[in-house]
Amino acid sequence: MLSKCKFVAGVQDKRSLPDFLVPEVAFAGRSNVGKSSLINAVTRNRKGARVSSSPGSTRQINFYLNEGVLALVDLPGYGYSKASKESASSYMSLVEHYLLTRETLHRLVLLIDSKVGLREIDMDFMSWLEEHCVHYSLVLTKIDRLTDREFDDVLSAVQGRVEGCCMLLRPIIGTSSKSGKGIKELVHEVSKCVKE
Ligand code: GDP
Numbered sequence: 357m358l359s360k361c362k363f364v365a366g367v368q369d370k371r372s373l374p375d376f377l378v379p380e381v382a383f384a385g386r387s388n389v390g391k392s393s394l395i396n397a398v399t400r401n402r403k404g405a406r407v408s409s410s411p412g413s414t415r416q417i418n419f420y421l422n423e424g425v426l427a428l429v430d431l432p433g434y435g436y437s438k439a440s441k442e443s444a445s446s447y448m449s450l451v452e453h454y455l456l457t458r459e460t461l462h463r464l465v466l467l468i469d470s471k472v473g474l475r476e477i478d479m480d481f482m483s484w485l486e487e488h489c490v491h492y493s494l495v496l497t498k499i500d501r502l503t504d505r506e507f508d509d510v511l512s513a514v515q516g517r518v519e520g521c522c523m524l525l526r527p528i529i530g531t532s533s534k535s536g537k538g539i540k541e542l543v544h545e546v547s548k549c550v551k552e
Pocket of ligand 1: 386387388389390391392393394433497498499500501531532533534535
């Protein structure tokens with residue numbers, strides 16, 4: 357269902373946000389979490405989202421429209437230390453503006469690198485989402501780098517953090533853009549949440 361996604365806009369300031377009226381699902385996470393690779397995997401697009409060799413280089417919000425019925429939104433990665441303080445705060449203000457005002461936003465998908473686990477910056481971001489009542493789902497990326505046992509451990513740790521959190525929508529999905537594991541399940545969840 358997401359294979360018809362086409363890049364339609366890259367936005368760097370609040371005034372340029374597109375005025376689509378279709379449901380949106382946004383993807384966020386730390387720089388280098390595997391967000392571009394995952395967006396390419398769910399859209400089955402080899403060149404849709406740019407896979408960066410330099411972490412933190414995507415400083416804008418990218419919109420991908422799927423046949424006029426759904427938009428995938430690629431938010432800039434956070435937590436990359438080489439970004440200057442000034443540019444970091446200006447894009448965070450763009451992201452905050454988007455998350456707080458976007459009426460068509462149905463779900464935020466927050467990516468966590470399964471090999472790295474939850475970092476303080478992720479927990480701060482989750483607390484911010486909860487405080488502002490932004491519904492989010494968690495996806496663990498790059499699970500091809502873990503054994504089943506390691507995956508279970510990281511999943512339990514993450515589940516422990518979000519236990520009782522009503523802003524999180526379950527399930528927590530493990531994905532690998534390399535092996536394709538979990539991609540179908542994620543596409544299913546994304547397609548389902550726009551019907552909610
Ligand atoms: P972004 O900065 O979050 O958009 O991350 P990218 O998609 O650019 O990926 C960052 C790095 O992680 C790249 O070197 C990718 O090849 C690697 N990567 C992304 N997804 C996977 C995955 O599922 N498995 C593995 N092993 N590596 C991945």
